[in-house]
Amino acid sequence: MKDSGTYKPLTYFQLMEVSLRELLVEKGLLTEEQIRKEVADMSGRTPERGAKVVARAWLNSGFKKRLLENGTKACEELGLDVPALKLVVVENTPQVHNVIVCTLCSCYPRMLLGIPPDWYKSRAYRSRMVREPRAVLQEFGLRLSDEIQVRVHDSTADMRYLVLPMRPALTEGWSEERLAALVTRDSMIGVATPRSPGKNP
Amino acid sequence: MTQAKYRVGERVRVMKAYPPGHLRTPFYIRGQAGTVERICGAFPNPEELAQMRDGLPPQPLYRVRFLQKDVWPDYQGSAADVVEIEIFQHWLEKA
Numbered sequence: 001m002k003d004s005g006t007y008k009p010l011t012y013f014q015l016m017e018v019s020l021r022e023l024l025v026e027k028g029l030l031t032e033e034q035i036r037k038e039v040a041d042m043s044g045r046t047p048e049r050g051a052k053v054v055a056r057a058w059l060n061s062g063f064k065k066r067l068l069e070n071g072t073k074a075c076e077e078l079g080l081d082v083p084a085l086k087l088v089v090v091e092n093t094p095q096v097h098n099v100i101v102c103t104l105c106s107c108y109p110r111m112l113l114g115i116p117p118d119w120y121k122s123r124a125y126r127s128r129m130v131r132e133p134r135a136v137l138q139e140f141g142l143r144l145s146d147e148i149q150v151r152v153h154d155s156t157a158d159m160r161y162l163v164l165p166m167r168p169a170l171t172e173g174w175s176e177e178r179l180a181a182l183v184t185r186d187s188m189i190g191v192a193t194p195r196s197p198g199k200n201p
Numbered sequence: 202m203t204q205a206k207y208r209v210g211e212r213v214r215v216m217k218a219y220p221p222g223h224l225r226t227p228f229y230i231r232g233q234a235g236t237v238e239r240i241c242g243a244f245p246n247p248e249e250l251a252q253m254r255d256g257l258p259p260q261p262l263y264r265v266r267f268l269q270k271d272v273w274p275d276y277q278g279s280a281a282d283v284v285e286i287e288i289f290q291h292w293l294e295k296a
Contacts, residue, residue, distance in 0.1 A: 086241065088264075103227050130229065133269075134278045150282040152269075157225045157262055157287035158244045 050112035051183035053196045058167040082111040082123040091164045098151045099190030100161040101129040107155040163190040205261040211219045211237045213296035224285030234296040235267035259288040
């Protein structure tokens with residue numbers, strides 16, 4: 001097969017990653033196999049894990065109560081191991097809208113949502129979400145009335161946060177799997193609401 | 202483990218200090234008063250961990266709720282809007 005790709009030199013951070021990785025292997029601190037496995041595990045974690053948690057909470061009020069009390073423990077019930085992660089789940093209601101940011105770096109519940117989107121790590125999101133959350137939410141297409149309290153959670157230390165969005169209307173009798181398909185990554189960060197059932201195949 | 206000094210619902214103020222080093226207390230919240238929302242447990246002090254020390258004894262960590270209109274004098278939005286932040290005990294004093 002003819003390779004007609006174009007080649008660009010490595011960027012600064014790519015070069016740093018390669019150098020660090022090769023050094024770690026050379027010094028015997030990690031093996032290539034361990035690194036490959038960690039990368040594979042990382043890409044295996046997707047927002048579907050978080051969606052499962054949300055759908056279960058919508059269906060089971062006992063689970064929801066436990067989830068809001070101790071997120072880490074409740075996730076274990078679903079076989080979702082969240083080691084070294086103290087999970088705080090915050091619930092959206094008709095009166096309260098929650099949104100997550102990490103102003104200091106880019107803390108994110110990776111065990112439940114996977115790798116964060118680039119905008120989550122951007123300086124603009126991180127500085128503006130605490131300063132003018134309503135304006136930023138509007139840019140995401142979420143216009144909130146002044147009657148609704150906006151709670152911004154700045155993930156500064158050892159906790160990780162997940163928003164429990166409100167269950168969409170007209171989903172009575174739906175299975176957990178069907179409900180989970182409505183739960184988007186952005187709705188669990190708090191910059192969107194779940195898909196509406198009409199748009200779901 | 203260092204004992205937790207503050208209770209849920211208690212008013213606290215974040216110290217207005219600017220020590221050097223790695224910190225987990227954002228600049229924008231220093232000097233602000235808020236209410237303890239919950240006690241998260243106790244965790245090794247990140248400022249010590251950053252210096253390659255063990256960070257022990259673990260320090261109580263709180264989630265503190267601040268009114269946005271207190272934090273940003275020109276805040277645009279509801280007067281009820283809040284920001285909630287994790288703050289280590291050694292950064293707090295009674296408000």
